[in-house]
Amino acid sequence: MLNHKLLEVENLKKYYPITGGLFARQIGEVKAVDGVSFYIKEGETLGLAGESGCGKSTLGRTILRLEEPTEGEITYQGINITKLTKKELRGLRKQIQIIFQDPQSSLDPRMTANQSIGEALLIHGMRDDQERAKRVAEILERVGLESRHAWRYPHEFSSGQRQRIGIGRALAVNPKLIIADEPVSALDVSIQAQILNLMLDLQKEFGLAYLFIAHDLSVIRQVSHRVAIMYLGKIVELAEKGEIFQKPLHPYTEALLSAIPNIRQKKKTRILLPGSVPSPLNPPPGCRFHTRCHRVLPICDKEEPPLKDIGEGHLVACHLY
Amino acid sequence: MTDVILRIRNLRTYFFTRRGIVKAVDGVDFDLGKSECLCLVGESGCGKTVTALSILSLIDSPPGRIVGGEIYYNNLNLLECPPDQIRRIRGKEIAMIFQDAQSALNPVFTIGDQVVEQVKLHLGTTTREAKEKAISLLEEVGIPTPEKVANYYPHQLSGGMRQRAMIAMSLSCDPQILIADEPTTAVDVTVKAQIMDIFNQLKNTRQMSLLFITHELSIVSEIGDRILVMYGGRVAETTTVSELLNNPKHPYTASLIKCLPDITQVRDRLETIPGTVPSLIDPPGGCLFHPRCDKALPICREEKPPPVTITNGHTVFCHLYSRKGEMG
Numbered sequence: 001m002l003n004h005k006l007l008e009v010e011n012l013k014k015y016y017p018i019t020g021g022l023f024a025r026q027i028g029e030v031k032a033v034d035g036v037s038f039y040i041k042e043g044e045t046l047g048l049a050g051e052s053g054c055g056k057s058t059l060g061r062t063i064l065r066l067e068e069p070t071e072g073e074i075t076y077q078g079i080n081i082t083k084l085t086k087k088e089l090r091g092l093r094k095q096i097q098i099i100f101q102d103p104q105s106s107l108d109p110r111m112t113a114n115q116s117i118g119e120a121l122l123i124h125g126m127r128d129d130q131e132r133a134k135r136v137a138e139i140l141e142r143v144g145l146e147s148r149h150a151w152r153y154p155h156e157f158s159s160g161q162r163q164r165i166g167i168g169r170a171l172a173v174n175p176k177l178i179i180a181d182e183p184v185s186a187l188d189v190s191i192q193a194q195i196l197n198l199m200l201d202l203q204k205e206f207g208l209a210y211l212f213i214a215h216d217l218s219v220i221r222q223v224s225h226r227v228a229i230m231y232l233g234k235i236v237e238l239a240e241k242g243e244i245f246q247k248p249l250h251p252y253t254e255a256l257l258s259a260i261p262n263i264r265q266k267k268k269t270r271i272l273l274p275g276s277v278p279s280p281l282n283p284p285p286g287c288r289f290h291t292r293c294h295r296v297l298p299i300c301d302k303e304e305p306p307l308k309d310i311g312e313g314h315l316v317a318c319h320l321y
Numbered sequence: 322m323t324d325v326i327l328r329i330r331n332l333r334t335y336f337f338t339r340r341g342i343v344k345a346v347d348g349v350d351f352d353l354g355k356s357e358c359l360c361l362v363g364e365s366g367c368g369k370t371v372t373a374l375s376i377l378s379l380i381d382s383p384p385g386r387i388v389g390g391e392i393y394y395n396n397l398n399l400l401e402c403p404p405d406q407i408r409r410i411r412g413k414e415i416a417m418i419f420q421d422a423q424s425a426l427n428p429v430f431t432i433g434d435q436v437v438e439q440v441k442l443h444l445g446t447t448t449r450e451a452k453e454k455a456i457s458l459l460e461e462v463g464i465p466t467p468e469k470v471a472n473y474y475p476h477q478l479s480g481g482m483r484q485r486a487m488i489a490m491s492l493s494c495d496p497q498i499l500i501a502d503e504p505t506t507a508v509d510v511t512v513k514a515q516i517m518d519i520f521n522q523l524k525n526t527r528q529m530s531l532l533f534i535t536h537e538l539s540i541v542s543e544i545g546d547r548i549l550v551m552y553g554g555r556v557a558e559t560t561t562v563s564e565l566l567n568n569p570k571h572p573y574t575a576s577l578i579k580c581l582p583d584i585t586q587v588r589d590r591l592e593t594i595p596g597t598v599p600s601l602i603d604p605p606g607g608c609l610f611h612p613r614c615d616k617a618l619p620i621c622r623e624e625k626p627p628p629v630t631i632t633n634g635h636t637v638f639c640h641l642y643s644r645k646g647e648m649g
Binding site: 051052158160161188189190191192193194196197200215216217218219221222241255256258259260261262263270272273275276277 | 536598
């Protein structure tokens with residue numbers, strides 16, 4: 001793995017206004033992503049985990065500027081993405097692609113596999129029909145489909161095959177970074193393993209970097225080099241995979257890991273978090289996790305803990321450390 | 322197993338569609354014992370939910386129809402019962418929890434009203450008694466302020482809370498059998514842990530049989546006594562949970578366990594099962610799993626595998642263990 005930083009995100013924020021009242025005045029904000037910083041190196045997978053509503057998908061979409069960031073900087077190979085015009089952005093999107101969770105709804109039902117993948121090529125400047133057809137066939141084969149499948153519509157594929165098309169479409173333009181937003185959570189276990197293996201193979205072959213968003217920590221563990229855990233719009237812990245799974249520091253990470261059912265360990269002691277995730281509309285003061293934390297200190301509801309390095313790149317945002 | 326409360330024999334539920342007959346459940350046999358937890362496991366489309374819906378006569382007809390088999394609930398064949406009688410059993414003696422609590426709850430009634438309705442209907446109590454019962458049920462499933470929550474509408478609750486409300490509702494008439502269809506699939510890990518905790522408590526406190534449907538093997542190890550693995554509308558293997566996890570016999574079960582990503586260790590590559598789940602309109606001949614099976618024998622293409630008893634209570638439908646398979 002190269003040590004070159006491919007993508008750097010600095011204090012990224014994405015707030016959604018909430019309007020209400022007679023003149024649709026802004027009456028509040030949903031702080032979906034609230035000051036997130038991290039980087040991804042070339043050829044590396046950063047796993048991003050957290051529960052629903054913690055802002056992981058918004059973060060992924062904001063990096064591609066599918067959502068406009070409210071604040072903060074996104075730097076891709078030295079270029080500040082946040083300041084690019086639409087036209088400049090298009091060139092860049094060739095290098096950063098996205099795979100969505102639900103291949104059923106992310107593929108156009110009226111386009112064949114050939115058209116779906118071909119469209120990506122066409123947009124990014126491959127105008128020659130024959131060349132394009134050749135490339136599509138190549139890609140289909142690479143993602144484990146047959147080139148005779150090219151003329152089928154999405155409904156003629158199984159969900160695993162559809163996800164392969166989704167991956168193929170992202171791959172078509174030779175990206176360097178792929179944002180994979182829950183790419184396997186809609187799939188059955190036997191198919192999930194096939195797709196994960198495919199993604200790992202493609203990474204080796206093309207030196208891809210992934211931002212791998214998932215809520216399933218056992219999947220994250222399988223594919224990631226480093227792992228970031230998000231809670232209510234903030235990263236609470238970020239470390240090398242080995243570190244985070246062997247000795248999780250943040251109480252939330254601890255609870256998450258203990259909550260995973262495992263067939264190989266029967267009945268383990270589990271940290272049950274009380275209640276549910278607070279509303280991002282009105283997050284708790286101080287540390288956002290203090291309302292559910294089992295190791296809460298007096299300071300936790302007053303001061304927000306910064307994300308700090310406690311050695312060897314293990315970042316944690318918690319007053320305990 | 323001592324007392325059997327639900328006995329299913331050769332259940333066949335087909336869907337008659339324009340493209341052909343979908344054999345969603347094709348000859349399923351199993352017994353559910355008193356206060357036992359049986360887990361029904363398999364990938365999407367393997368017929369788990371259709372089996373559950375068949376038990377309660379909730380199959381939409383057309384296109385679906387139970388074309389054969391017997392479902393005995395305490396010696397009463399549910400398939401021969403008139404609709405009136407089924408209606409009295411459904412919800413009262415056999416209750417069901419659905420996967421998506423959001424769409425299973427009525428959005429225009431409060432949680433309390435929905436529980437009260439069921440209690441009044443089945444138990445014939447007064448509204449006041451029913452209300453008290455509703456609140457104590459909400460408390461039992463770990464809802465912190467049950468008096469308040471009873472007045473909430475479903476949209477005011479989080480996913481985990483809604484699922485709890487569903488569980489409370491299903492428990493309202495002290496059912497003999499509770500069918501839980503993927504109750505933890507639509508929720509987050511931490512909520513999943515909470516819900517599983519409730520199920521474990523219920524198992525200990527109530528004398529109730531539980532038919533637990535899930536696609537996650539990892540959940541089974543926490544709750545199940547016995548397990549039934551389904552593939553393509555048929556049973557692949559059935560045994561106790563620990564036996565299945567430690568000593569799976571059917572090649573499908575074995576690969577299913579192997580291809581689970583493991584949180585405790587990382588492998589270079591995950592094991593996979595090649596191919597995809599077969600179409601049930603035009604299924605492969607013989608054993609449905611043979612196109613994906615790495616141990617397939619010539620006979621697997623020809624003949625449906627018979628049940629083979631490995632040990633007492635461990636049955637597998639696979640030619641590898643049948644006499645014909647050995648000879649072939």
